Structures are given as C-alpha cells and as structure tokens.
Amino acid sequence: xxxxxxxxxxxxxxxxxxxxxxxxxxxxxxxxxxxxxxxxxxxxxxxxxxxxxxxxxxxxxxxxxxxxxxxxxxxxxxxxxxxxxxxxxxxxxxxxxxxxxxxxxxxxxxxxxxxxxxxxxxxxxxxxxxxxxxxxxxxxxxxxxxxxxxxxxxxxxxxxxxxxxxxxxxxxxxxxxxxxxxxxxxxxxxxxxxxxxxxxxxxxxxxxxxxxxxxxxxxxxxxxxxxxxxxxxxxxxxxxxxxxxxxxxxxxxxxxxxxxxxxxxxxxxxxxxxxxxxxxxxxxxxxxxxxxxxxxxxxxxxxxxxxxxxxxxxxxx
Amino acid sequence: xxxxxxxxxxxxxxxxxxxxxxxxxxxxxxxxxxxxxxxxxxxxxxxxxxxxxxxxxxxxxxxxxxxxxxxxxxxxxxxxxxxxxxxxxxxxxxxxxxxxxxxxxxxxxxxxxxxxxxxxxxxxxxxxxxxxxxxxxxxxxxxxxxxxxxxxxxxxxxxxxxxxxxxxxxxxxxxxxxxxxxxxxxxxxxxxxxxxxxxxxxxxxxxxxxxxxxxxxxxxxxxxxxxxxxxxxxxxxxxxxxxxxxxxxxxxxxxxxxxxxxxxxxxxxxxxxxxxxxxxxxxxxxxxxxxxxxxxxxxxxxxxxxxxxxxxxxxxxxxxxxxxxxxxxxxxxxxxxxxxxxxxxxxxxxxxxxxxxxxxxxxxxxxxxxxxxxxxxxxxxxxxxxxxxxxxxxxxxxxxxxxxxxxxxxxxxxxxxxxxxxxxxxxxxxxxxxxxxxxxxxxxxxxxxxxxxxxxxxxxxxxxxxxxxxxxxxxxxxxxxxxxxxxxxxxxxxxxxxxxxxxxxxxxxxxxxxxxxxxxxxxx
Numbered sequence: 072x073x074x075x076x077x078x079x080x081x082x083x084x085x086x087x088x089x090x091x092x093x094x095x096x097x098x099x100x101x102x103x104x105x106x107x108x109x110x111x112x113x114x115x116x117x118x119x120x121x122x123x124x125x126x127x128x129x130x131x132x133x134x135x136x137x138x139x140x141x142x143x144x145x146x147x148x149x150x151x152x153x154x155x156x157x158x159x160x161x162x163x164x165x166x167x168x169x170x171x172x173x174x175x176x177x178x179x180x181x182x183x184x185x186x187x188x189x190x191x192x193x194x195x196x197x198x199x200x201x202x203x204x205x206x207x208x209x210x211x212x213x214x215x216x217x218x219x220x221x222x223x224x225x226x227x228x229x230x231x232x233x234x235x236x237x238x239x240x241x242x243x244x245x246x247x248x249x250x251x252x253x254x255x256x257x258x259x260x261x262x263x264x265x266x267x268x269x270x271x272x273x274x275x276x277x278x279x280x281x282x283x284x285x286x287x288x289x290x291x292x293x294x295x296x297x298x299x300x301x302x303x304x305x306x307x308x309x310x311x312x313x314x315x316x317x318x319x320x321x322x323x324x325x326x327x328x329x330x331x332x333x334x335x336x337x338x339x340x341x342x343x344x345x346x347x348x349x350x351x352x353x354x355x356x357x358x359x360x361x362x363x364x365x366x367x368x369x370x371x372x373x374x375x376x377x378x379x380x381x382x383x384x385x386x387x388x
Numbered sequence: 389x390x391x392x393x394x395x396x397x398x399x400x401x402x403x404x405x406x407x408x409x410x411x412x413x414x415x416x417x418x419x420x421x422x423x424x425x426x427x428x429x430x431x432x433x434x435x436x437x438x439x440x441x442x443x444x445x446x447x448x449x450x451x452x453x454x455x456x457x458x459x460x461x462x463x464x465x466x467x468x469x470x471x472x473x474x475x476x477x478x479x480x481x482x483x484x485x486x487x488x489x490x491x492x493x494x495x496x497x498x499x500x501x502x503x504x505x506x507x508x509x510x511x512x513x514x515x516x517x518x519x520x521x522x523x524x525x526x527x528x529x530x531x532x533x534x535x536x537x538x539x540x541x542x543x544x545x546x547x548x549x550x551x552x553x554x555x556x557x558x559x560x561x562x563x564x565x566x567x568x569x570x571x572x573x574x575x576x577x578x579x580x581x582x583x584x585x586x587x588x589x590x591x592x593x594x595x596x597x598x599x600x601x602x603x604x605x606x607x608x609x610x611x612x613x614x615x616x617x618x619x620x621x622x623x624x625x626x627x628x629x630x631x632x633x634x635x636x637x638x639x640x641x642x643x644x645x646x647x648x649x650x651x652x653x654x655x656x657x658x659x660x661x662x663x664x665x666x667x668x669x670x671x672x673x674x675x676x677x678x679x680x681x682x683x684x685x686x687x688x689x690x691x692x693x694x695x696x697x698x699x700x701x702x703x704x705x706x707x708x709x710x711x712x713x714x715x716x717x718x719x720x721x722x723x724x725x726x727x728x729x730x731x732x733x734x735x736x737x738x739x740x741x742x743x744x745x746x747x748x749x750x751x752x753x754x755x756x757x758x759x760x761x762x763x764x765x766x767x768x769x770x771x772x773x774x775x776x777x778x779x780x781x782x783x784x785x786x787x788x789x790x791x792x793x794x795x796x797x798x799x800x801x802x803x804x805x806x807x808x809x810x811x812x813x814x815x816x817x818x819x820x821x822x823x824x825x826x827x828x829x830x831x832x833x834x835x836x837x838x839x840x841x842x843x844x845x846x847x848x849x850x851x852x853x854x855x856x857x858x859x860x861x862x863x864x865x866x867x868x869x870x871x872x873x874x875x876x877x878x879x880x881x882x883x884x885x886x887x888x889x890x891x892x893x894x895x896x897x898x899x900x901x902x903x904x905x906x907x908x909x910x911x912x
Binding site: 142 | 500501503505506507508509510511512513516521524525
C-alpha cells in the first residue's frame with residue numbers, strides 16, 4: 072500500500088532522515104517509535120508531502136506521489152495532529168466538513184456522514200454548533216479524529232495524536248480508538264515516543280534513531296528478539312509490563328489448566344495477559360475459550376505461573 | 389469661562405456651513421487615503437508574511453516613512469503632485485501604511501502553526517489557506533492596525549490645510565494665526581470627536597465575533613469608499629484665476645475680508661500654508677497669493693506685488709516687544725536691542741530673507757554678516773549673568789532677527805541667551821511672552837493692533853494707515869493691558885501684499901488689486 076524507498080531529508084546541513092525504506096501493508100498499522108529528533112515525524116510528513124524528501128521515492132498503491140498534485144494527494148489521506156489543529160474560527164461541524172467541502176460533497180451527504188462519525192466517536196451532536204475552544208482537550212482531539220475520518224480515507228497518518236492529553240484522558244481515548252471498527256480496515260502510520268502506546272496499537276513497530284531505522288517488526292519481535300543493544304536498551308525498563316501486554320492467552324495456552332465447565336460467552340483467548348490480570352482484580356477466576364474450541368479456567372496465580380514458564384521457554388530458544 | 393463657551397457655540401453656529409464642509413472634507417481625506425493604504429498595505433503585509441526575509445526591510449522602510457515630519461512630507465509632495473487633494477492623500481496614505489503592513493504581518497505570522505499545518509495537510513491550496521484560514525484569523529489584529537491608521541489619519545489630516553486640501557485644519561491653523569480661540573476649538577473639537585468616534589466604532593468591529601465579522605468585511609470597504617467620496621464632491625469654481633491665501637489672511641479685516649468689502653474682489657480661493665504658498669505660485673498651481681512684502685521668496689520666484697491702491701493693508705513695522713519685568717531684570721537690555729533701530733529697510737530685509745530662504749544660508753551666518761557690515765558685531769563676552777530668553781515666530785525673518793539680537797546681547801552684555809525660535813504663530817508667541825516663557829520677540833505694529841488688541845473696526849481702520857499713530861497706540865495699550873513695552877522700530881515694513889508671477893501680471897495687464905478685480909469681472 073505505502074512503499075517508502077531510500078528517502079533522505081536534511082534541514083540546513085543536519086540530516087534528519089537518512090536513506091530509509093519500509094513498506095506498510097494494506098490494513099496494517101505501523102508505528103514509528105523513537106525519541107524526539109529521531110526523524111519519525113519528518114518521515115511521516117513526507118508521506119503526504121508536507122515535507123519534500125531530498126532523495127528517494129514514496130509510492131502509494133504503486134504510484135509515485137511526487138507525480139501527484141499535493142493538494143489532491145492530501146485530500147485522500149487522513150491526518151491527525153498532536154495539538155488537534157482545529158480551526159478556531161470554525162464550529163465543530165464546519166471543522167469536520169472541511170475535507171468534504173474540498174472534495175465537493177453535497178451538504179446532505181456531509182451532514183449524514185458527520186452524524187455517523189460523531190456517534191462512533193461518542194461525541195454528542197450538541198457540540199456541532201460550538202467552537203473548538205469551548206471543548207475539553209479530549210473532546211477536541213476526538214473532533215480532530217472525526218475530521219480526519221469523515222471522508223473515510225483508506226490511509227490515516229497520525230502525529231502523536233494523544234501526546235497532548237493528560238494520562239487519564241489519554242488512556243480512555245486510546246481504548247476507544249483501539250475499539251473503533253472504522254479503523255480496522257485502514258492503513259495507518261502513527262508517530263509516537265510512548266512505548267506502551269506503540270505496543271498497544273501497533274501491528275508492526277518501526278524503531279528509529281538518529282534518522283535511521285534500527286528495527287522493524289511485530290511488538291513481540293521487538294521485545295524478544297532485539298537486533299542490537301540500542302533496541303534492547305530502548306525497552307529495558309519496561310520489559311515486564313510490555314511482555315504482559317504483548318503475550319496473549321493463546322501463547323500460554325499449553326501452560327494453563329483446563330476447565331470443567333463450558334460457558335458459551337467465555338472470554339476469547341486473544342486477550343493479553345495484562346488485560347486478563349486486570350479482570351482478575353475483580354473476580355477470582357475467568358473462563359477462556361480459544362478458536363479451536365477448547366476451554367481453560369484461569370486464576371491469578373495460575374496465570375503468573377504459566378507466564379513464567381512461557382518466558383523460560385522463550386529464553387532457552 | 390461661561391461667556392467664552394457661549395461664544396464658541398455662537399461661532400460654530402455662525403460658521404456651521406463651513407464647519408460641516410470641513411468635517412466632510414476631513415472625513416473624506418481620512419477615508420480615501422485609508423482605502424488606498426489598505427489596498428497597498430494589506431497585500432504587502434501578506435507578502436512579507438510569506439517571504440519573511442523581506443519583512444525586516446519593508447517594515448523598516450515603512451517605519452522611516454512614518455518618521456518624516458508631516459509638514460516636510462507635504463512639502464516634498466508639491467513638486468511631484470502639486471497642491472490640493474492628491475499630495476494630501478498620498479501623504480496620509482504613507483502615514484497609514486506602517487500600522488496596516490505591520491499588523492497584517494503580525495496577525496498572519498502569529499497564527500498557530502498547527503492550524504496552518506492542518507489546513508495544508510487537509511489539502512487546502514495556498515489561496516484557500518490565505519482566504520479561509522490566515523486572513524480570518526488575523527482579522528482582529530489587522531483591524532487593530534486599520535484602527536490605529538484611522539486615528540493617525542484624522543490627526544494628520546488637519547495638516548492637509550497647509551497645502552490647500554481643506555479639512556478641519558483650516559479652522560485650527562487659521563485660529564492659531566488669528567489669536568482666535570473659538571476658531572481653533574471649532575476645528576480642534578470636531579477633529580478630536582471624529583478621532584474618538586471612529587476609534588470607538590472600529591473597536592466595536594474588532595470585538596465582533598467571526599460570523600458577524602464576515603458581513604462587516606463586505607460592508608466596510610463600501611462605507612470607506614462612500615466616506616472617502618465626500619471629498620470628491622464637485623466644488624464650484626467661481627473665477628478663472630485661483631488664489632491661495634493663508635488661514636490667517638482668510639480671517640483678517642486687513643486680508644480677505646477687506647479684499648471682499650473694499651475691493652469687491654471675487655476670486656476662487658483655497659487655503660494654504662505660507663510655507664508652500666510661494667512655491668505653489670511659482671509652479672503655476674496658484675495665480676494670486678497673499679504674501680509678505682519683505683519675503684525673500686518674492687525675489688526667488690520672480691513674483692511681483694500688486695499695488696494696494698485702496699490702501700487696505702496697514703503698515704507692519706517690526707519692533708521688539710519686551711516684558712517690563714524683564715527690562716527691570718536686565719537693565720542693559722533695552723539699550724542693546726535698540727542698536728538695530730532704523731538699521732534695516734524693506735529691501736535689506738527682503739535681501740536677508742532671500743539669503744536664508746533661497747540661498748539656504750543659515751540665519752546665524754546672515755545675521756553675523758549683516759551686523760559686521762554695520763560694524764555692530766562684537767565677539768561674545770561669554771558672560772555668566774542671567775539668561776535672556778528670545779522668542780521668534782516660525783518664519784525666516786524672525787529667525788534672522790532673533791540671531792541678531794542674540795549676538796548683540798552676547799557681544800555687549802554679560803547676560804546669557806536662550807533662543808526659543810519657531811513658535812507656531814502670533815498667538816503662540818504672544819502667549820509665551822505674556823506667560824513669562826520668553827522675555828521678548830520681534831512683533832509687527834499691524835499685528836499688535838489688529839490681532840492682539842482688536843479695537844473696534846472703525847477705529848482700527850482710521851488709525852491703521854498711519855504708521856506713527858498705530859505705533860503710539862499699540863505702545864500705550866500694551867503697557868496698560870499687558871505690561872509689555874514696544875521698543876523702537878527696526879525700520880522695515882513687512883505688510884501683507886497680493887502677489888502674482890511677474891510674467892502673468894504682464895500678460896494679463898494686472899498691476900494693482902483694482903486691475904485684478906476688473907480682469908476677474910471681465911473673464912467670468
């Protein structure tokens with residue numbers, strides 16, 4: 072879907088991005104992760120031509136984007152900014168209608184689609200006539216998201232979309248975001264410096280440093296098979312909590328005790344260890360069902376025991 | 389005070405026609421120049437917000453324009469654009485430019501970078517970003533700039549009367565020259581009210597919310613154009629020749645009023661400052677002007693004086709007038725000042741004026757050379773006595789006289805000297821003297837009689853023609869009324885005179901004011 076080939080960019084002699092290449096598959100969410108100044112935002116902005124690369128080429132659906140009119144290209148790609156970038160002189164409704172207007176949609180279509188997207192993002196319609204500065208930070212960011220999604224673009228670019236929010240709002244919006252049906256089909260490139268965010272939302276993570284890609288891979292690969300010291304050290308302090316998030320019950324299946332009962336609405340085995348632990352704070356045991364139809368019964372100590380067995384085996388591999 | 393206020397209302401009521409016209413002209417001048425300033429300034433501001441490298445030099449240049457003294461700027465305009473509306477509008481435009489350019493630039497540059505990036509990222513073109521994002525968001529700041537420019541323009545437009553562009557300045561500067569407080573206030577109060585009103589109105593606009601602002605932005609240029617249009621209302625021209633008279637001349641019995649009542653002269657007249665009047669006559673913008681008989685520019689621009697065959701211009705013999713308290717404080721002062729007694733006649737004065745005005749010699753040099761030729765010059769004693777304060781009005785001859793007095797005092801006494809030259813007009817100079825801000829300045833007998841004492845018209849007419857009677861009358865009255873003493877006259881008579889270009893005078897056969905009237909009557 073998106074194919075980046077050897078792009079470089081310098082700002083006044085300072086090389087921000089050095090000859091990097093990667094592909095993003097259709098429907099995949101790729102997260103550019105790294106410390107500030109690693110070139111991740113520059114890389115993102117080259118995909119919708121907000122920044123022009125000095126060399127290299129980017130193809131979208133096999134077409135070189137340098138050959139397209141930048142305005143037309145950008146209208147087909149959703150973009151979410153860290154500080155939402157809402158127009159302060161437009162109402163929420165007008166803000167959401169910007170791209171539909173540019174694309175020449177009729178009013179009725181825009182209104183219907185706006186209502187639909189608001190509902191999905193849990194935004195009340197009463198906000199429509201308000202100006203952005205009357206909304207909370209979290210609501211503003213939701214509107215920003217609605218604005219990017221209203222025309223249902225197949226590609227979504229996000230520059231630290233949750234970066235400016237407080238911790239509580241951030242966690243809840245991230246959860247909503249993850250659950251959004253609308254996003255499952257989209258090809259997404261997102262920039263963040265937050266490791267947990269990356270591990271929660273990514274299909275694949277692209278770890279960058281000093282304008283170069285250190286490692287591209289699934290969260291599990293990054294966690295258990297770091298390619299070098301930098302990649303290892305980058306995750307060092309968070310390793311355990313990340314492992315809880317990355318490892319699913321499926322991974323532990325063989326180490327878990329089987330269940331006598333068979334409840335039809337048992338929890339699916341795709342849940343992460345972390346989420347299961349959170350649920351076990353509330354109840355003593357949980358019944359789980361995997362795709363092949365076998366059932367397990369989990370308690371907190373059994374879960375931790377299974378996790379440690381899994382880790383041991385991984386280390387020996 | 390009460391009495392004074394009443395007479396101000398009376399004055400305004402009497403002159404309501406003129407006042408109304410001047411106010412319209414003033415509004416017109418302000419807004420037509422504002423319109424062009426926005427037309428030039430807004431795109432420039434947008435340009436330098438795009439190309440920031442240019443911003444430093446463009447803003448600096450507009451800043452330099454802003455610092456040119458207004459009267460000088462108006463002066464520069466005459467050779468380029470003549471007199472009247474054109475140069476006034478251009479000058480006002482130049483003053484209005486800086487706040488508009490600067491605020492447009494600041495307004496656009498100050499927009500949240502995220503908003504601009506979002507606009508771009510969503511696929512807006514540069515033009516769409518400008519009109520839908522940048523200009524609307526910068527509008528409150530831009531309007532603040534326009535507001536500043538409007539208030540500046542209302543103020544500077546008062547100076548437009550200097551170059552015959554009309555406006556409330558006609559009353560203000562006429563009043564200053566004529567020692568007529570009511571006339572000054574009749575111009576100054578409406579000007580101030582205009583400034584305050586327009587400021588308040590634009591403040592209102594600035595605080596409107598964005599929705600309403602859109603509508604206003606369509607209406608505003610139309611309103612500005614309509615108000616600007618006041619200025620272009622056709623004026624009736626009553627004669628084939630055009631006269632330019634100073635504001636002072638316009639209001640005096642021994643000026644325009646006398647020309648009308650005694651000669652029955654009807655000529656299309658515009659009001660203009662004497663600083664640019666002679667030049668305008670030379671440039672053929674004007675045909676007849678009200679000059680001073682000893683003015684150096686008479687010689688420089690080859691003008692001739694029309695004979696005052698019915699004798700309406702009284703003599704104006706110059707003499708220093710001194711506070712009696714100062715004469716006591718400086719016992720040697722009177723003797724020293726009187727050293728100039730009878731030393732300078734009309735042609736000498738014209739020649740001295742010519743040297744400063746046209747040959748651009750400093751008044752100091754001219755004064756020194758003259759004193760040396762008269763063997764009156766002594767080098768300064770550098771005394772450490774008390775300080776004598778010399779005043780002068782704001783034209784060449786007064787500067788020269790002030791310099792001569794300064795040299796005489798420094799050369800003959802132990803007093804120190806401070807000069808306060810260039811005091812705006814008769815009223816300002818005389819008020820400074822009465823209020824003990826200066827010790828003396830050179831004044832003219834005619835001015836003393838008609839402007840400062842203002843006896844009833846019949847009496848004034850009776851004595852005004854006699855040089856000695858006038859001198860004795862003002863001398864007695866000044867001591868009685870103000871405690872100010874007239875010393876002996878210097879010799880020259882700097883009276884009002886009507887002037888024409890020598891060539892035109894010959895062509896038309898007009899050599900006297902009566903000739904002029906006849907020519908005008910025959911060539912309607």
